Structures are given as structure tokens and as C-alpha cells.
Amino acid sequence: MYSCGVSFVGGGGSAPSAVTAGDVATGFHLLVVNGYSYAHNTPVGECIESRRFTVGGYRWFIEYYPNGKSSSVSNCISVYLVLDDDGVAEPVQAQYQFRLVNQLEKEQLPSIPEVMNYTYFSNSYPSWGRLIRKDVLEQSKFFWDDNFTIRCSVIVAKKLRSKNQESIVVPPYDIRRDFGDLLWTEDGADVTFQVAGELIAGHRCVLAARSSVFKAQILGETKDGSQKADASFILVEDMEPQVFKSLLTFIYTDSLPELEDEEETESDRDEEEDQESEADGVHGEDDDDDDDDDDNGGDEMWSPLLVAADRYDLQRLKLICAKKLCERIDASTVADTLGLAEKHHCRLLKEACFEFLKAPANLKFVLASDGLDHITATCPSVLKELLAKFAS
Numbered sequence: 001m002y003s004c005g006v007s008f009v010g011g012g013g014s015a016p017s018a019v020t021a022g023d024v025a026t027g028f029h030l031l032v033v034n035g036y037s038y039a040h041n042t043p044v045g046e047c048i049e050s051r052r053f054t055v056g057g058y059r060w061f062i063e064y065y066p067n068g069k070s071s072s073v074s075n076c077i078s079v080y081l082v083l084d085d086d087g088v089a090e091p092v093q094a095q096y097q098f099r100l101v102n103q104l105e106k107e108q109l110p111s112i113p114e115v116m117n118y119t120y121f122s123n124s125y126p127s128w129g130r131l132i133r134k135d136v137l138e139q140s141k142f143f144w145d146d147n148f149t150i151r152c153s154v155i156v157a158k159k160l161r162s163k164n165q166e167s168i169v170v171p172p173y174d175i176r177r178d179f180g181d182l183l184w185t186e187d188g189a190d191v192t193f194q195v196a197g198e199l200i201a202g203h204r205c206v207l208a209a210r211s212s213v214f215k216a217q218i219l220g221e222t223k224d225g226s227q228k229a230d231a232s233f234i235l236v237e238d239m240e241p242q243v244f245k246s247l248l249t250f251i252y253t254d255s256l257p258e259l260e261d262e263e264e265t266e267s268d269r270d271e272e273e274d275q276e277s278e279a280d281g282v283h284g285e286d287d288d289d290d291d292d293d294d295d296n297g298g299d300e301m302w303s304p305l306l307v308a309a310d311r312y313d314l315q316r317l318k319l320i321c322a323k324k325l326c327e328r329i330d331a332s333t334v335a336d337t338l339g340l341a342e343k344h345h346c347r348l349l350k351e352a353c354f355e356f357l358k359a360p361a362n363l364k365f366v367l368a369s370d371g372l373d374h375i376t377a378t379c380p381s382v383l384k385e386l387l388a389k390f391a392s
Contacts, residue, residue, distance in 0.1 A: 192233050
């Protein structure tokens with residue numbers, strides 16, 4: 001079954017339609033936000049609900065939080081897909097995806113991170129959602145005339161079983177939470193790092209499995225070929241404790257306190273807060289304090305975190321940091337970002353800096369502020385590459 005519908009925030013709506021297709025129930029709903037700026041005074045945690053729509057025989061709706069679902073994400077809008085069936089006996093297996101729709105170019109691009117795997121909606125966990133930073137939205141091509149549109153696609157898995165077959169419900173994976181708990185509680189920790197005078201505990205097997213540098217440092221051989229003695233205490237130089245803690249969080253959970261990626265429900269977060277409050281600042285994806293750091297100090301965190309990722313050969317984390325820094329390139333940051341990209345071999349980040357500087361107005365402003373003097377002195381080859389870009 002395929003269905004679609006439209007909800008207008010601040011306007012009218014249209015009736016949903018449906019057609020039949022395949023063995024899965026697929027549908028989408030458009031949330032059209034008219035007069036985005038008029039919702040700026042909406043209290044944090046207050047939502048606007050879309051019209052109800054049906055996919056797979058279940059009723060759904062979208063919650064739109066103009067100023068975030070909690071105070072820690074008040075600089076974001078929050079959108080949640082909600083199962084509106086209180087009497088559901090078993091969890092509903094469904095896949096969801098939020099996309100911003102470009103009305104002018106008729107494009108649909110995944111500006112809000114996609115969910116590719118099925119998850120479960122139930123009476124206990126009826127909603128799953130996403131965040132998008134307001135400043136990113138307002139500067140994107142998806143925002144026009146104080147309006148924007150979000151498309152929520154839903155795929156519901158049909159239950160194919162005989163009359164007497166028992167339903168086996170597999171819960172969502174929780175390996176990230178399990179490993180996160182291992183880090184935060186320090187259970188079984190067998191290595192201690194001293195970072196700027198602060199002691200941080202870890203687990204050698206986890207670190208060695210995730211980082212080739214940690215593996216060589218902790219389990220590798222010495223220069224004379226003999227087996228290295230147990231490394232139970234390691235001094236980490238030239239790094240701030242918070243950066244190292246974020247690095248460990250990524251190693252253990254493969255995630256960071258990203259505002260754009262909020263897969264856990266509010267109830268998940270409430271359950272974790274007691275555990276996380278004892279972790280001395282090392283937190284998982286949805287931690288309130290880290291979200292605040294991303295709001296106020298996050299711009300300063302991505303550069304040293306990229307350096308740390310390069311130092312410990314964590315290529316995925318390095319790319320995440322490079323992507324974040326690409327989004328923050330402007331006349332005041334491009335020179336430092338270009339130097340960082342050159343020093344740590346971030347080709348894509350360097351190309352993004354070049355593209356910014358290719359605009360005559362941007363280059364003129366940077367040159368007037370002597371922004372490239374340091375690059376000229378330390379990385380003259382970068383200027384040659386930039387000139388080659390202009391020539392091409």
C-alpha cells in the first residue's frame with residue numbers, strides 16, 4: 001500500500017491518497033511550514049502536530065518542535081515520526097526517513113540524516129526523530145520566503161506468518177549503549193590515560209580493535225622486536241581532556257553528540273541521564289552537556305578533534321570533523337581551516353576552502369585581513385594549488 005498526504009503549519013491541507021504496491025506498505029507525508037519566523041516565540045518542548053495519515057494499516061503523525069524538544073537543542077528544530085495507535089499489541093517494524101524538499105528545483109535531498117535500517121515503534125517507544133540546526137536550515141536552498149517543506153517517508157514491514165506461528169520480535173540493537181556503559185562506568189578498565197593532568201580510564205581490547213595506533217601503542221612490539229610490556233598507564237600530550245573524551249566516546253559508540261542525529265527518543269534519554277551524570281563529562285550521542293558544547297563551543301571542538309582523529313587513525317571520525325568544518329568555512333576561518341587541511345591531509349576539506357576562495361569577494365576580504373600570511377610562510381605549495389584552481 002502506498003499513501004501520501006500534506007500538512008500545512010499555518011495553512012490549509014489536502015486529503016491523502018493511496019495506491020497498492022508490492023508486499024510492503026510505503027507512504028510519505030509532507031509537512032509544509034509556512035511563516036517559519038512566527039514560531040520563534042514558541043516555548044521549548046512545545047510541538048505542532050501534523051494531520052494523521054495511515055501507512056501499513058497504522059496511524060501516524062509528525063511532531064514539529066520549532067525550538068527543539070528540550071533546552072539542550074533549542075537552536076534546532078526537531079521532527080519526530082509518531083505511531084498514533086495506543087492499542088498496538090506488538091511493536092511495529094518500520095523504516096523512516098526525513099528529507100528537506102526543494103520546491104524551486106523539485107529536488108529531494110537527504111539534508112536530515114537518513115535512517116536505512118528498520119526500527120521498532122511501540123507503546124513504550126512511539127516516536128523516533130531527527131534534528132536540524134536552525135542556522136543550517138536558514139542558509140540552505142531549502143528555505144525560501146520564510147517557508148520550508150519536510151518529507152517524511154515511511155516503510156512498514158508486513159507480518160508474513162502462519163496462523164499458529166509465534167511472533168518473534170527482535171529489539172533494536174543496543175551495542176552502542178552497552179559499550180558506552182562500559183566506558184562511562186569504567187567496569188573492567190585496564191588502562192589509564194593521563195591527559196593534561198586528568199586521569200581517564202579505558203579498555204585495551206576495545207581501543208586496540210578500533211585504532212591501529214592504539215593497537216601498536218598498547219599491544220604492539222618494541223623497536224628491538226620484543227613483546228611490549230603491559231601498557232597500563234599512558235601519557236597523552238598536546239591534547240585537551242574533553243577532546244580525548246570525545247575521541248573515546250566515538251571509539252566506544254561510533255557516534256558523537258551530534259545535533260543533526262537524534263535517533264533516541266526522549267524516554268531513552270531520560271533513562272541514560274543518571275548513568276551519564278556519573279561519567280565526568282564523557283557522554284554519548286544525546287547528552288545535554290555535549291549538545292550545549294556543540295552550540296557554544298562546538299566550532300572550536302571540531303578542529304582539535306580532527307587532529308586527534310588523524311593522530312589515532314580514525315578515518316571515519318576524521319571525515320565527520322572535516323564535514324563539520326566545511327559547513328563552517330567563512331572569511332574568518334578559511335585560512336586556519338586550509339592550514340589544518342594541508343597539515344592533516346584532508347583533501348576534501350582543502351578543496352572546500354579552495355572553492356570558497358575562488359569567489360573574488362571572499363578572496364579580496366581574506367587578503368585584506370592578511371588571512372593567508374601564515375599559509376604563505378608555512379605552506380607555499382597550497383598557494384600554488386590555489387593559483388592552479390584560478391587558472392583552471
